[in-house]
Amino acid sequence: MNKLRIVLAAQLLVFLVWGGWLLSSRDADSPEFYLATEPVDPRDLISGTYVALNYAISRPEPHGCRFGRQYGKIFVKLEDKGKTADIAGGPVPLYEATDCARAPGHGALWAEAALQYSGRGDTLTYGIEKFFLNENDPRKDARSGEVVARVKLGHGRKLMLLDLVRKL
Amino acid sequence: MSYYKRLRNDLAAAAAEGLISPEQADRVWQRAYGGRLFANFRAAHWIGAAAGFFVALGLILVVASNWDKIGDISKMGAFLLLFAGAAEAAVRLDDKPGAAIPLETLWFFMPVLGIGLYAQIFNLSGDPVKPYLAWAVLSAPLALLSRRPLAGYLCSILLFAVLFWGTLGRGNMLALNSLNAGGYLPFLRWGLALLVLGAAVLLYPGRRLGLPLGAAVVWLFLMLVSDTAIKLRSESLLLLAGMSLSALWLTWSDTPDDDKAALPLKTWIGAVYLTTFFWHHKPGSYSGYGASDTVYGAALAWLLLAGALLSALFRPQRLLPRGEAEDVAAKALLAASVLCAFLLFGAGELSSKILAVTANLLLAAFGAANILSGAKNASERHINLGVAVIALTALTRFIDIFGGLLVSGLGFIFTGLAFAALAYFVNKGRKALIESVKK
Numbered sequence: 049m050n051k052l053r054i055v056l057a058a059q060l061l062v063f064l065v066w067g068g069w070l071l072s073s074r075d076a077d078s079p080e081f082y083l084a085t086e087p088v089d090p091r092d093l094i095s096g097t098y099v100a101l102n103y104a105i106s107r108p109e110p111h112g113c114r115f116g117r118q119y120g121k122i123f124v125k126l127e128d129k130g131k132t133a134d135i136a137g138g139p140v141p142l143y144e145a146t147d148c149a150r151a152p153g154h155g156a157l158w159a160e161a162a163l164q165y166s167g168r169g170d171t172l173t174y175g176i177e178k179f180f181l182n183e184n185d186p187r188k189d190a191r192s193g194e195v196v197a198r199v200k201l202g203h204g205r206k207l208m209l210l211d212l213v214r215k216l
Numbered sequence: 217m218s219y220y221k222r223l224r225n226d227l228a229a230a231a232a233e234g235l236i237s238p239e240q241a242d243r244v245w246q247r248a249y250g251g252r253l254f255a256n257f258r259a260a261h262w263i264g265a266a267a268g269f270f271v272a273l274g275l276i277l278v279v280a281s282n283w284d285k286i287g288d289i290s291k292m293g294a295f296l297l298l299f300a301g302a303a304e305a306a307v308r309l310d311d312k313p314g315a316a317i318p319l320e321t322l323w324f325f326m327p328v329l330g331i332g333l334y335a336q337i338f339n340l341s342g343d344p345v346k347p348y349l350a351w352a353v354l355s356a357p358l359a360l361l362s363r364r365p366l367a368g369y370l371c372s373i374l375l376f377a378v379l380f381w382g383t384l385g386r387g388n389m390l391a392l393n394s395l396n397a398g399g400y401l402p403f404l405r406w407g408l409a410l411l412v413l414g415a416a417v418l419l420y421p422g423r424r425l426g427l428p429l430g431a432a433v434v435w436l437f438l439m440l441v442s443d444t445a446i447k448l449r450s451e452s453l454l455l456l457a458g459m460s461l462s463a464l465w466l467t468w469s470d471t472p473d474d475d476k477a478a479l480p481l482k483t484w485i486g487a488v489y490l491t492t493f494f495w496h497h498k499p500g501s502y503s504g505y506g507a508s509d510t511v512y513g514a515a516l517a518w519l520l521l522a523g524a525l526l527s528a529l530f531r532p533q534r535l536l537p538r539g540e541a542e543d544v545a546a547k548a549l550l551a552a553s554v555l556c557a558f559l560l561f562g563a564g565e566l567s568s569k570i571l572a573v574t575a576n577l578l579l580a581a582f583g584a585a586n587i588l589s590g591a592k593n594a595s596e597r598h599i600n601l602g603v604a605v606i607a608l609t610a611l612t613r614f615i616d617i618f619g620g621l622l623v624s625g626l627g628f629i630f631t632g633l634a635f636a637a638l639a640y641f642v643n644k645g646r647k648a649l650i651e652s653v654k655k
Contacts, residue, residue, distance in 0.1 A: 050307055051361050052303075052306075052307050052358070052361055052362070053304075053307060055357040055358055055361060056299075056300065056303040056304070056307070056323075058357070059299070059303075059326075059327060059354050060296055060299060060300060062354060063292075063295070063296060063299070063327075063330050063334075064296065066334065067292045067334060070334060070337075070338045070340075071288070071289070074338060095332040095333075095335045095336045096277070096332075096336060098339075162342070162343075164387050165386060165387060171387075173341075173342060175340060175341055175342045176339065176341065177341040177342075178335070178339060178340070178341035179339050180335065180336040180337075180339055182282075182284050208338065208339070209339040210339075
């Protein structure tokens, strides 16, 4: 078999496995919940227009979430503390960060995040900071407080962003 | 005049004088010209490559903008089919460059198209550098195994771009500034950066060191200047490291007969030329943002010095044409250009001025050596280079010293006339030298 065909087969296999993993992660048997978010609208070089999302859980307040400059992977405990948002289907709870740890705890909803330095100081990123949409989608112009993010926990405790929902 | 133009002229002259037959001249020319890096590239191939590039970019935009009405699995399936089709066509049409080059270009861009598509479908985000590194990793085997250099060039350029962007940027897995790398596995980040650098050099086609080594040298110098774990803040160590890097690039780049050697040589001349401005240097005028040198940076600077001196001594010299006297002169000039940085250590104003004078003398010696060697070896190029370097140095010093006196219209007119006279006599002397060489 031609060596270049082996390269092609390996490349296709990577995309097949990765695509399968993402699909199964999105369909994982875990609850969906909502997060408060503040959108802005830049453009990605390789994926097109998206809404960049800043989350309150990216700068968690709890004392356990202060790691100094120990950048890297951490786990954040997300809980319903009573805040809600009104959307078309009725009021939904908004989850908040209540604790952080280097290893996930048991029982509660622990999401993986990366603590890193950004231009505005130390920030937690979850891999749900971009919502890609069509240029004509009105949500592209959404402002702070107008939308909430519908998310769920996928494989490896990674959050998956499912939708950006307008508040009433 | 480029090497190939000169060779063609020489072969034509040799055929006209009857030294060789026109057929032999033509065969020698075809053999030499066909062996160069882009020998198989004709205008149509470049246009074909551009066509592939634009098709790939267009597809990326179409995927990004108009993909809403199709189901996710259909999008992914269509992408995989397109990927397989483009790559298989490139393999099957390998011996037809007009089709294979655009298809191979498309193949090279397919992984990033897929990454962009998956990111769009699943709303993926995260480290901005990661998709580009993943693209390079996926495309590296194609760059290594393809019999054309195009994928190698693209992959090498991609890796260098990611290296510069990532290591100098913030908030990514390659960022090396102290705010990012401070407490988070700095060795892992440096290891990854060096891996990217090594891969970029390795994947550059033709195993030529000139340009990739130059990019590596510039990157390393930027790391020394930036706020990284190897930052240098003292002007003496920065000058030492910079001159050493310039000497290393010159000694380890391509052979002197190759046109690519011109860039490291110009960089070395530029570095020595910039050193001549230390005449105006006031000790302590460069605060370095109030920070101090790092241990790693200082150690690296000394290591670079050792490497530069050893290379100047034991590597073939690239400053002057080959010859016994030229080799000694070139090695001495190169070593002196590096060692004169020591004049800045604990320097007062006087030693800064001595450094500037030394740099001027080095340029003058380099120019004179080129003229003498050019005259001896009948090399017009070296005579021109020598005259240019000496003229540039003299003009710079003239403006440097008397520039402050240019306060009246008459002063400007006098200076202009003096420059015109100088240009006339320099050109006349240069032509006389070249004519005497030809005789």
